[in-house]
Amino acid sequence: MKNTSDNECADKKTKQDLTSLLGQDKCLFDLEDRWTYAFDASGKQAVPLAVVFATCPEDVCAVMHYASTRRIPVVPRGAGSGLTGGAVPAAGGIVLVLERMNRILEIDTQNLCAVVETGVITADLQNSAEKKGLFYPPDPASAAFSTIGGNIAENAGGMRAAKYGVTKQYVLGLEAVLPNGRLITLGSKCIKDVAGYSMTELFVGSEGTLGIITKAIVRLVNLPETVKTLAVCFPDIQAAGRVVPLLLKSGVVPCTLEFIDFFCLQAVRNMGMSDDIAELIHPDTRAILLIELDGAADAVKKDAATVRNICETCSMLSFHSARNPEERDRLWAVRRSIHGALTSLCPHWLEEDIAVPPASIPVMLEKLQALATAENLRILSFGHYADGNIHLSVSEADAPLSLNRTEDITRKIFSLTVSLGGRIAAEHGIGLVKKEYLGLNLDDATLDLALQIKKMLDPEGILNPGKIFPGMSETKILHKPDRQ
Numbered sequence: 001m002k003n004t005s006d007n008e009c010a011d012k013k014t015k016q017d018l019t020s021l022l023g024q025d026k027c028l029f030d031l032e033d034r035w036t037y038a039f040d041a042s043g044k045q046a047v048p049l050a051v052v053f054a055t056c057p058e059d060v061c062a063v064m065h066y067a068s069t070r071r072i073p074v075v076p077r078g079a080g081s082g083l084t085g086g087a088v089p090a091a092g093g094i095v096l097v098l099e100r101m102n103r104i105l106e107i108d109t110q111n112l113c114a115v116v117e118t119g120v121i122t123a124d125l126q127n128s129a130e131k132k133g134l135f136y137p138p139d140p141a142s143a144a145f146s147t148i149g150g151n152i153a154e155n156a157g158g159m160r161a162a163k164y165g166v167t168k169q170y171v172l173g174l175e176a177v178l179p180n181g182r183l184i185t186l187g188s189k190c191i192k193d194v195a196g197y198s199m200t201e202l203f204v205g206s207e208g209t210l211g212i213i214t215k216a217i218v219r220l221v222n223l224p225e226t227v228k229t230l231a232v233c234f235p236d237i238q239a240a241g242r243v244v245p246l247l248l249k250s251g252v253v254p255c256t257l258e259f260i261d262f263f264c265l266q267a268v269r270n271m272g273m274s275d276d277i278a279e280l281i282h283p284d285t286r287a288i289l290l291i292e293l294d295g296a297a298d299a300v301k302k303d304a305a306t307v308r309n310i311c312e313t314c315s316m317l318s319f320h321s322a323r324n325p326e327e328r329d330r331l332w333a334v335r336r337s338i339h340g341a342l343t344s345l346c347p348h349w350l351e352e353d354i355a356v357p358p359a360s361i362p363v364m365l366e367k368l369q370a371l372a373t374a375e376n377l378r379i380l381s382f383g384h385y386a387d388g389n390i391h392l393s394v395s396e397a398d399a400p401l402s403l404n405r406t407e408d409i410t411r412k413i414f415s416l417t418v419s420l421g422g423r424i425a426a427e428h429g430i431g432l433v434k435k436e437y438l439g440l441n442l443d444d445a446t447l448d449l450a451l452q453i454k455k456m457l458d459p460e461g462i463l464n465p466g467k468i469f470p471g472m473s474e475t476k477i478l479h480k481p482d483r484q
């Protein structure tokens with residue numbers, strides 16, 4: 001594979017070839033422009049040789065065919081909101097941006113599905129479906145800017161997974177371009193479809209390493225009749241954690257059950273929280289659960305009463321039901337702004353996205369608290385508790401972790417997770433940042449099989465190289481300058 005030094009631009013011939021394949025308005029070669037596509041939300045960065053924008057599947061086929069004959073790496077990119085470095089051009093090469101393929105081609109109200117180009121923003125699909133009385137349930141906190149292609153490639157989860165599942169449950173069919181430039185179509189609008197291997201699923205969660213997804217058929221459901229949003233305050237995180245197994249046993253399936261600890265809440269407060277919401281929060285609060293129930297009005301009312309009883313047995317401090325849609329939005333704004341608010345507390349957190357079986361949440365929280373005390377760490381947590389997904393932000397008590405400590409603490413957190421039957425990646429993928437730990441969840445034979453699939457589809461190793469698999473080289477990663 002062609003190796004390049006930092007900041008190097010595509011050579012004259014590659015520039016000419018890409019320009020004549022796609023046209024000048026779809027190619028960027030200037031260093032400033034290429035830097036704009038050097039990173040994602042993980043903080044990792046590497047400068048590509050060129051950035052190209054596809055506007056149709058034919059563009060993608062042309063670029064992949066060209067890149068495979070010249071053995072140039074290609075990295076597909078949606079909105080670059082990924083948190084594990086998946087869209088970072090770790091080996092240089094071409095960043096292929098899908099953001100201009102953003103048409104919603106069909107909302108099919110008869111068959112309850114939508115056909116979209118994969119550069120469509122997640123919230124745009126959600127809003128278009130709602131206008132027709134339908135509902136696209138996957139709801140990552142990044143929905144306002146992430147793309148459907150990125151969601152599919154990462155098998156994104158989000159707030160409503162406990163009741164509605166994650167992105168993979170909504171993908172009926174895909175159109176994708178293979179590393180050699182061939183276009184394939186997988187699946188259909190049919191709910192039942194066993195015509196051949198179920199290959200659609202192979203591409204969901206493949207993190208841009210097997211093919212570039214250009215079109216998707218996604219399932220929609222009917223909009224629920226009612227939604228009730230509850231904000232419940234607790235005196236400590238363990239009390240909030242105890243709600244989860246009790247709720248699971250009760251038969252109530254909340255649409256969302258989001259957990260926010262005291263420090264995350266403080267961070268949002270510091271950044272600016274609307275006064276009415278700040279007043280709702282009991283002064284002794286150390287943890288909040290944001291619970292949303294949806295469905296038929298009678299059932300939601302009954303479920304809300306059950307939730308209240310359970311929260312009372314778990315020492316809740318206060319229980320509030322959103323009075324109108326505007327208040328509901330303001331409550332959700334607290335949850336959605338955590339990620340941004342944490343950056344103001346510390347420039348570099350070690351961010352983890354782990355999953356444990358949902359009933360193990362209280363035990364995991366205790367183990368994390370013990371780790372924080374033993375290692376003198378600041379461990380902040382929030383996340384999607386009903387499905388066992390905890391997001392962690394970790395630093396020293398008053399400073400970012402050094403790179404050596406990052407490695408050590410990551411291993412400790414992952415080993416606690418695995419000891420409870422958990423997974424080291426719940427919804428943010430493996431990408432660059434977790435690839436050396438994948439063996440903690442996958443045995444050698446499984447890893448080997450995955451690698452064989454990758455090699456069969458991408459024999460030249462040009463599609464998003466250096467991602468997912470342990471030991472795969474990354475040549476151009478630059479760490480942010482203030483990290484030693």
Ligand SMILES: Cc1cc2nc3c(=O)[nH]c(=O)nc-3n(C[C@H](O)[C@H](O)[C@H](O)COP(=O)(O)OP(=O)(O)OC[C@H]3O[C@@H](n4cnc5c(N)ncnc54)[C@H](O)[C@@H]3O)c2cc1C
Nearest residue numbers: 078079080081082086141142147149150151153157208213
């Ligand atoms: C504030 C914030 C909140 C977030 N909240 C959540 C959350 O609640 N739940 C959750 O699951 N994630 C969350 N994320 C992570 C991120 O938004 C998701 O992983 C999202 O799915 C990435 O979409 P994207 O379009 O930005 O993809 P990118 O970051 O551009 O790419 C992600 C990966 O997908 C590949 N890819 C992109 N498009 C394609 C395509 N068309 N074909 C093939 N491969 C492709 C890329 O190569 C890369 O490997 C959050 C991120 C942020 C910054």
